[in-house]
Amino acid sequence: MKSFVFPEFQIIRDEEKCGQCRGCERQCAFGTHTYDPVLDRLVSDNYKCAGCQRCAIFCPKGAIEVRPTQSFYRPNASWSREKLEDLKKQAETGGVILTGCGNDKPFRIYWDHIVLNASQVTNPSIDPLREPMELRTFLGAKPDFMDVKTNKGDVEIETKLGPNLMVETPILFSAMSYGAISYNAFRSLATAACSSGTFFNTGEGGLPKEMRGEFGKCAIVQVASGRFGIDAEYLNCAAAVEIKVGQGAKPGIGGHLPGEKVSAAVAATRMIPMGTDAISPAPHHDIYSIEDLSMLIYALKEATNYEKPVSVKIAAVHNFAAIASGIVRAGADIIAIDGLRGGTGAAPKVIRDNVGIPIELAISSLDRRLRNEGIRNRASIIAAGGIRCSADVIKAIALGADAVYIGSAALIAMGCNLCQKCYTGKCKQGICTQDPRLSGRLNVEIASQRLSNLIHAWSHEISEMLGGMGINALESLRGNRDHLRGVGLYEWELDVMGIKGAGE
Amino acid sequence: MLMARAHLAKVQPKKAALDDESVEKVEIDTTDLATRELNDRLRDLMLAGTKEAVLRNVCGQRYIGTRLYSPEHRKMEIEIFGTPGNDLGAFLFGHKIIVHGNAQDGVGNTMDAGEIVIEGRAGDVLGFSMRGGKIFVRDSVGYRTALHMKEYEDKIPVLVIGGTSQDFLGEYMAGGIVILLGLGGKPHNGNFMGTGMHGGIIYLRGTVEKTQVGGQVEISPLDEEDREIVEHYISEFIERFPGLSLEKEQILKDEWIRLSPKSKRPYGKLYAY
Numbered sequence: 001m002k003s004f005v006f007p008e009f010q011i012i013r014d015e016e017k018c019g020q021c022r023g024c025e026r027q028c029a030f031g032t033h034t035y036d037p038v039l040d041r042l043v044s045d046n047y048k049c050a051g052c053q054r055c056a057i058f059c060p061k062g063a064i065e066v067r068p069t070q071s072f073y074r075p076n077a078s079w080s081r082e083k084l085e086d087l088k089k090q091a092e093t094g095g096v097i098l099t100g101c102g103n104d105k106p107f108r109i110y111w112d113h114i115v116l117n118a119s120q121v122t123n124p125s126i127d128p129l130r131e132p133m134e135l136r137t138f139l140g141a142k143p144d145f146m147d148v149k150t151n152k153g154d155v156e157i158e159t160k161l162g163p164n165l166m167v168e169t170p171i172l173f174s175a176m177s178y179g180a181i182s183y184n185a186f187r188s189l190a191t192a193a194c195s196s197g198t199f200f201n202t203g204e205g206g207l208p209k210e211m212r213g214e215f216g217k218c219a220i221v222q223v224a225s226g227r228f229g230i231d232a233e234y235l236n237c238a239a240a241v242e243i244k245v246g247q248g249a250k251p252g253i254g255g256h257l258p259g260e261k262v263s264a265a266v267a268a269t270r271m272i273p274m275g276t277d278a279i280s281p282a283p284h285h286d287i288y289s290i291e292d293l294s295m296l297i298y299a300l301k302e303a304t305n306y307e308k309p310v311s312v313k314i315a316a317v318h319n320f321a322a323i324a325s326g327i328v329r330a331g332a333d334i335i336a337i338d339g340l341r342g343g344t345g346a347a348p349k350v351i352r353d354n355v356g357i358p359i360e361l362a363i364s365s366l367d368r369r370l371r372n373e374g375i376r377n378r379a380s381i382i383a384a385g386g387i388r389c390s391a392d393v394i395k396a397i398a399l400g401a402d403a404v405y406i407g408s409a410a411l412i413a414m415g416c417n418l419c420q421k422c423y424t425g426k427c428k429q430g431i432c433t434q435d436p437r438l439s440g441r442l443n444v445e446i447a448s449q450r451l452s453n454l455i456h457a458w459s460h461e462i463s464e465m466l467g468g469m470g471i472n473a474l475e476s477l478r479g480n481r482d483h484l485r486g487v488g489l490y491e492w493e494l495d496v497m498g499i500k501g502a503g504e
Numbered sequence: 505m506l507m508a509r510a511h512l513a514k515v516q517p518k519k520a521a522l523d524d525e526s527v528e529k530v531e532i533d534t535t536d537l538a539t540r541e542l543n544d545r546l547r548d549l550m551l552a553g554t555k556e557a558v559l560r561n562v563c564g565q566r567y568i569g570t571r572l573y574s575p576e577h578r579k580m581e582i583e584i585f586g587t588p589g590n591d592l593g594a595f596l597f598g599h600k601i602i603v604h605g606n607a608q609d610g611v612g613n614t615m616d617a618g619e620i621v622i623e624g625r626a627g628d629v630l631g632f633s634m635r636g637g638k639i640f641v642r643d644s645v646g647y648r649t650a651l652h653m654k655e656y657e658d659k660i661p662v663l664v665i666g667g668t669s670q671d672f673l674g675e676y677m678a679g680g681i682v683i684l685l686g687l688g689g690k691p692h693n694g695n696f697m698g699t700g701m702h703g704g705i706i707y708l709r710g711t712v713e714k715t716q717v718g719g720q721v722e723i724s725p726l727d728e729e730d731r732e733i734v735e736h737y738i739s740e741f742i743e744r745f746p747g748l749s750l751e752k753e754q755i756l757k758d759e760w761i762r763l764s765p766k767s768k769r770p771y772g773k774l775y776a777y
Contacts, residue, residue, distance in 0.1 A: 093776035095776030098776065226652065227632075230616075230633075230635075231595070232616060233575070271655075273656065273679065277768065277770070279771070281676050281700070285648055299613065303594065303595040305547065
């Protein structure tokens with residue numbers, strides 16, 4: 001069938017600069033560039049281009065420019081180009097439009113409408129280069145009361161504390177499974193987490209056996225509806241266990257890792273036959289209620305001898321705060337909430353772009369709900385979905401989160417350009433692929449260094465901002481909405497977040 | 505249920521060191537033991553090297569067998585008198601559990617290896633996401649049995665049920681073998697069998713209508729290889745329930761059908777790029 005969709009990108013090659021080295025042909029995973037030996041020149045097929053810019057970056061002569069195509073349909077405010085083209089694709093295939101990465105629609109990004117406070121004259125600011133700054137955070141249940149005893153000036157805690165995760169900085173790597181991402185990308189996250197005093201999350205693809213000894217201590221292992229790669233050793237080698245109920249990019253639906261991505265090594269880690277679809281059903285079929293969830297939480301606590309905190313990850317949706325309260329009462333030690341702009345390797349576009357609520361609003365309503373019910377101490381909150389910089393992190397914490405998960409930001413640090421073609425399994429950066437030719441492009445040492453650098457840089461920026469507010473411990477900022485003001489927000493938005501407008 | 509109890513000190517032994525002189529067989533009266541206390545006790549026994557535990561008067565204690573992970577793959581046999589609670593043998597790591605009675609929901613949830621024998625019936629969600637080991641149930645089972653069972657190379661979970669199952673048997677099944685013997689003369693009334701099935705195999709003695717199975721399932725008669733598999737597991741079933749005085753040949757010669765997935769990629773053509 002003739003396709004009526006025209007190319008998204010236009011490749012402009014400066015023939016005078018091009019030296020026919022065929023580098024672009026090798027770099028492109030989609031076969032956009034080919035060498036024509038008769039003409040002795042490179043030809044490009046605009047239809048195949050994903051706009052990732054890899055060829056432009058790697059062209060030694062700077063001969064390639066990739067830009068959104070200048071051709072246009074008759075402008076129409078209702079029928080945007082994307083709407084037209086998606087519809088045409090569906091008319092041509094009868095399929096669900098699939099996409100990757102997070103929601104790219106212009107929903108209000110509340111981070112950009114919140115400003116932070118700083119000390120002036122009174123309560124002087126603190127210089128983190130000169131004075132200690134405490135970013136260390138403990139994630140897990142805290143007791144209702146704590147009995148302490150003092151012994152010659154030393155304070156000892158007498159109350160028996162439940163297991164907690166100690167993170168040196170409130171930034172953890174979000175769940176990305178081996179299978180969705182390449183072994184090298186997975187290992188880079190693990191390496192960086194261990195060296196930065198934080199944690200990575202295995203997603204639901206299991207943890208390769210050879211990594212358990214070295215990286216288990218920095219791993220949060222996930223138990224999701226497909227239950228892939230789960231055995232007692234997987235659960236016990238980790239620092240914490242996370243039950244994945246929902247994901248911000250696709251609340252309410254499951255996942256299909258396509259058979260093409262289930263290579264021999266992925267099959268061994270997930271413990272499924274090579275080449276079959278790895279299907280994660282939408283719900284956990286043993287969880288149809290809070291009571292059932294409680295049963296799984298305690299099954300996991302039993303399986304790990306009550307030595308590890310259990311987290312429950314849900315997508316931020318309309319009534320999630322009430323559900324989260326139930327989850328805390330069901331025994332979860334950590335609640336991870338994932339907002340509207342959370343990333344993914346593959347999701348139906350209609351779900352990604354239309355389901356869920358922004359994380360900024362979600363953090364605040366969850367924190368307030370748990371406080372009002374007097375159970376905030378029983379679980380920590382990890383916020384995810386749309387954290388782009390250290391300012392987003394610190395604002396999340398002031399709105400009530402204990403820490404954040406970063407997914408897209410970590411991938412971008414490794415080289416991702418958000419071309420949104422993750423679901424094709426042809427990631428040219430070697431991140432979201434199982435093709436050894438492509439995944440070999442990602443060097444674990446370099447990628448993990450880039451991740452560690454990111455964590456280091458953000459942590460330092462957080463210290464600077466904290467110091468500026470006259471605060472020397474992150475603990476003092478948690479849920480401290482007095483340090484936030486809104487700019488350009490409606491009253492209901494300010495109310496949901498519990499913050500004042502600027503100038504108030 | 506998880507609260508500590510005052511009399512705990514009486515029944516809970518000191519934590520035994522790994523190389524303590526072990527007792528081969530221990531009997532526990534579980535009348536006043538809460539779930540966590542009972543499982544603490546079992547774990548201590550396993551670490552002390554006990555090979556066999558007999559639990560008397562079990563009444564609703566959950567997760568029996570779940571806390572028995574050890575890096576050394578220690579193995580234990582647990583005999584249960586009474587009715588164990590939900591999630592019996594969840595994440596089971598190679599142990600053997602025999603229940604002289606009925607079992608509740610979630611038996612063998614995400615079980616990894618080992619064996620569970622139920623001398624009675626079992627509730628819902630039996631063998632959910634089971635990835636290895638065997639479960640034998642003498643009578644019938646509830647809803648959502650064998651959901652998303654999976655297999656890898658020679659690690660193939662096996663579920664043999666004496667009676668029948670309710671709806672949603674083998675939904676999303678990705679591997680493993682399920683055998684329903686249909687003893688007791690009741691027909692297989694379950695609906696939505698094998699919806700989303702993309703691996704594994706279900707054998708039923710008797711027959712089902714096309715309307716009872718999911719669109720991804722093919723109904724076919726048994727071939728020689730199937731018969732060998734079925735025969736093998738019927739023998740194992742008979743060994744575990746000698747009281748039933750079953751005749752293997754008699755069971756085998758009745759009508760049998762096989763439910764298998766039409767494709768290992770049921771949703772491959774769902775998407776447009």
